[in-house]
Amino acid sequence: MTTVRTLLDLPGLRLRPRAGNDLLDRPVTRIYVTELSDPGRYLSAGELVLSGLLWWRSPGDAEPFVAALARSGAAALAASGADSGGIPDDVVDACVRHRIPLLEVPADLSFSVITEQVVLALAAASDSARKRLQAAAGAPVETLVERASTELGLPCWVLSGLGRVVAGTAPLPMPADDVVRRYAAREAGPLTVLPVEGRHAVPWLIAVGGPLSTAQAELAEEVAGLVGVTRARAPRPEPELPEDVCVVALRTEGSDESRELLQELLPDGVVLESAGDTSYAAIGRWPESAAGSLSIVEPLLRAKRILGGVSESGPREEAIETARYALRVAARHAGRVAVVPAGEVGVHQLLLAGAPDGLRAALRRRVLGPLLAYDAEQHTDLVHTVRVFLECSGSPTRAAKALHVHVNTLRYRIGRAGELLGADLTEFTDQLDVYLALRAGDQAGG
Known part of the structure; x- marks a missing residue:
């Protein structure tokens, strides 16, 4: 690395420090020659600014010039006082005030010589740095x-x-x-x-x-x-995992990035399966920050969406199946990144997620078909009434309150729905069948 001090050691330049002796270890990246009174727009950090001070006419002129150097992060000012009777005091003072190292250039030294020597020093330093890095x-x-x-x-x-x-x-x-x-x-x-x-x-x-x-x-x-x-x-160690593990199923839709993404996301995990856009990894536990990390990296990937299903801790094979079903639930979520922990998914959702779309649609038609047809013909909404009733745990009072109807009206509607369905909606097993059919319709998009 070339520093201001490095330039002072170049024997052919005979540069003499006039200010900033404690700042001589600043790195120098290039040289810039200027006679502008305010060169700020053309400067960049690390530059050695070389000037003959032709812009200086009277005390006060140094302030805007040196301030511009400071704002740009210039490494130092190398100035020649050949045309100004030496370096003016206000230039020295401004450099002290703005903490810019000031180097005095001998009056008999050509700027072309300085430029050539500095460029050679920078090139040599760059070449040496590259060799040290390669080593x-x-x-x-x-x-x-x-x-x-x-x-x-x-x-x-x-x-x-x-x-x-x-x-x-x-x-x-x-x-x-x-x-x-x-x-x-x-x-x-x-x-x-x-x-x-x-x-x-x-x-x-x-x-x-x-x-x-x-x-x-x-x-x-x-x-x-x-x-x-x-x-x-870098070798990737395979950690030993306990018998009960958490399994993550990850899908990168439209790309084959799932395996590498899992390995980078879960460095302490073990990839169990990987095929196409979906991979499975076993870990001790799912990091709370992982879902947020997926959102950060998503714009840098080729995948159209990133989907994840996370099982709870358990025997490996059971955990794989649970993660697989949670992944299917995630696939029905909106957004470019969706991660579903199995612990946040109802059991009925996990069971339905394992069923093909065609089977879910058939279940909905078989169980709810007469009720759907009645609603379509009579312009009623008994399906919604049944849903609210079941979500209120079969309580007529709670369901009537939620629907803003009298409890007797609610009982009549539920009785009529039961007749159409051929089911007793006060019985738990019939309630379960109808509720699963309703949720199957949700997951099938019906």
Whole structure:
């Protein structure tokens, strides 16, 4: 990494510090020559600004110039006083006030020589940095991130597309999921973010704490490639799981990303089955943050929707079947991401989820057919009355209150519905058959 101090050590330049001696370790990314009185719009962070001070006419002129350097994050100002009788005091004072290192350029030194020497120093440093990074090929991600931070002179992080910090050299200045969302939406932010190389369903990202010069961006891309190699080569241990496990069924509609997505989402899990767009993994427990992580990564995937079913803890085969049925329930939810824990699904829903659509539709027609036909002919809504009655646990009083009718009216309607259905709606088994038929219609879209 080239710093301001590095430039002071170049024997051919004979630069002399005039201000900011405690700031000489700032990294220098490139050189910019200007004689504009306010060059702010053309500056970028890390630049060595070279000026002959032709913009300086009288005391006070230095303030806007140096303030612009400070706002842009310039590394230092190298100034020649050959045309101004030396460096004016207000230039020195402004640099002290705005904490900009000031280097005095000898009056007999050509700017072309300075530019050439600085460019060569930056190129040599970049080449050395690249070689040092390449020498770390195959190292753990944490090591690569530390090397990258040293070479770039900026904090660095590797983030998973699920919003997880894989490694970093400092506390992340914003939530990781915000970084991923901004990247997915192509929104600018305080960090420079680029993808880690490699063909993975869930991408990893390199985040750097600040804007990058061209040379720095090239180094960051080098790091991205090395991290990608390390990720691809990293062994995946298979943890031992207890006899009773939680099983997650995950479907990535329209893509084959389910297996890799499960592996990244549940690093402590074991993939049990994987076929096409659906995979199953056994874990100790379902992390509460997992559903939110799926919503974060969804824009970065090829899948049209992400669906999940999560079983409760139990014997593996039973847990697989429960997760499979919960997944079928999730498939009937709206939205691009839907995860259904089995514990939040009624038993009747799990049972119906295991039945094919045609069977559910047939069940609805067989049990409810006469009542549906009557409602259509008479323009009544006995089906709704029966549903409310059953959802009120067969209580005429509660159902009448919910429907805003007299209890005798409710009893008459339920009796008429029972006649049409050939069922006694005060008997539990008949109630159960009719309720399941109603819910089968819901799940079949009827």
